[in-house]
Amino acid sequence: MAVRHSDALVKQLAVLLLGGRRVTALTGAGVSTESGIPDFRSPQDGLWHQADPRRLASISGLRADPQSFYAFWRWRFGRLAEAEPNSCHRVLAAMEAKGLLAAVITQNIDGLHRRSGSKRVLEVHGTYEQCHCLDCSADYPAPLLWQNLDRGQIPRCGLCGGLIKPRVVLFEEAMPPVFEEAVAEIQRSDRLLVLGSSLEVYPVAGLVPTSHARGAQIAIVNREPTPYDHLAAVVIHRQLGEVMAQLAEELSLPVR
Numbered sequence: 725m726a727v728r729h730s731d732a733l734v735k736q737l738a739v740l741l742l743g744g745r746r747v748t749a750l751t752g753a754g755v756s757t758e759s760g761i762p763d764f765r766s767p768q769d770g771l772w773h774q775a776d777p778r779r780l781a782s783i784s785g786l787r788a789d790p791q792s793f794y795a796f797w798r799w800r801f802g803r804l805a806e807a808e809p810n811s812c813h814r815v816l817a818a819m820e821a822k823g824l825l826a827a828v829i830t831q832n833i834d835g836l837h838r839r840s841g842s843k844r845v846l847e848v849h850g851t852y853e854q855c856h857c858l859d860c861s862a863d864y865p866a867p868l869l870w871q872n873l874d875r876g877q878i879p880r881c882g883l884c885g886g887l888i889k890p891r892v893v894l895f896e897e898a899m900p901p902v903f904e905e906a907v908a909e910i911q912r913s914d915r916l917l918v919l920g921s922s923l924e925v926y927p928v929a930g931l932v933p934t935s936h937a938r939g940a941q942i943a944i945v946n947r948e949p950t951p952y953d954h955l956a957a958v959v960i961h962r963q964l965g966e967v968m969a970q971l972a973e974e975l976s977l978p979v980r
């Protein structure tokens with residue numbers, strides 16, 4: 725059978741990864757769309773075409789209109805809780821198990837990398853599975869938040885009365901300490917595999933030029949072009965599920 729152009733690109737991707745001393749993956753919402761979780765910026769079904777990010781995903785939005793903020797996140801978390809890892813998550817976990825991947829840096833808050841068996845996962849935008857007080861940062865179990873919302877109550881901190889929010893990084897919020905670890909991981913790696921990210925959200929998108937500047941080879945797999953495609957040695961504009969299944973074959977990984 726003749727090799728299609730895109731198959732040749734996946735072979736190039738495998739060669740690039742196998743030639744690395746230390747490979748790190750950087751993932752975005754696109755790795756979870758095939759698990760049924762909408763991303764933010766896809767042209768048709770991205771969440772930001774239906775919702776206003778400044779109001780529903782920012783600190784000022786939470787303070788100004790907690791009702792709308794909580795209604796949106798409650799709906800969203802229902803979707804997240806139902807989702808299962810897909811083949812992209814599984815291939816990354818299998819790569820790590822085989823010593824072909826050092827870490828996954830993810831912008832996703834859905835926990836699916838951890839659930840699929842990846843061990844070193846740097847969740848630089850936090851996780852929906854934990855909650856904390858916006859004012860004093862006290863930790864709260866996530867179910868408490870949802871129980872309050874189910875009763876129609878605004879969830880407030882027992883210590884200071886502040887609003888309780890999921891431990892996800894909102895607009896206007898500082899990055900968590902794990903972001904420094906991600907930067908260090910990028911500095912140590914000579915290969916960067918970017919999957920399913922529009923690379924429009926900073927400071928995470930800035931990890932790509934940082935990686936390039938330190939001499940790493942970069943591969944990007946994303947349905948649409950990104951602002952950093954020109955820095956990558958391999959760019960594949962296709963659906964991740966297909967590409968990762970082919971990559972698993974190229975790397976002889978036992979994944980379906």
Ligand code: NAD
Nearest residue numbers: 752753754757763764765832833834920921922947963964
């Ligand atoms: P984004 O929405 O900006 O970009 C996602 C990219 O993935 C798009 O360019 C799209 O073309 C591509 N894509 C979507 N499905 C794909 C598929 N099946 N195969 C190949 N490419 C596909 O997302 P981002 O870059 O991660 O940044 C936005 C922010 O979104 C992050 O802060 C993240 O926290 C948040 N987010 C997270 C989740 C989640 O946890 N699953 C979901 C939505 C948004």
Ligand code: ZN
Nearest residue numbers: 857860881884
């Ligand atoms: Zn508090």
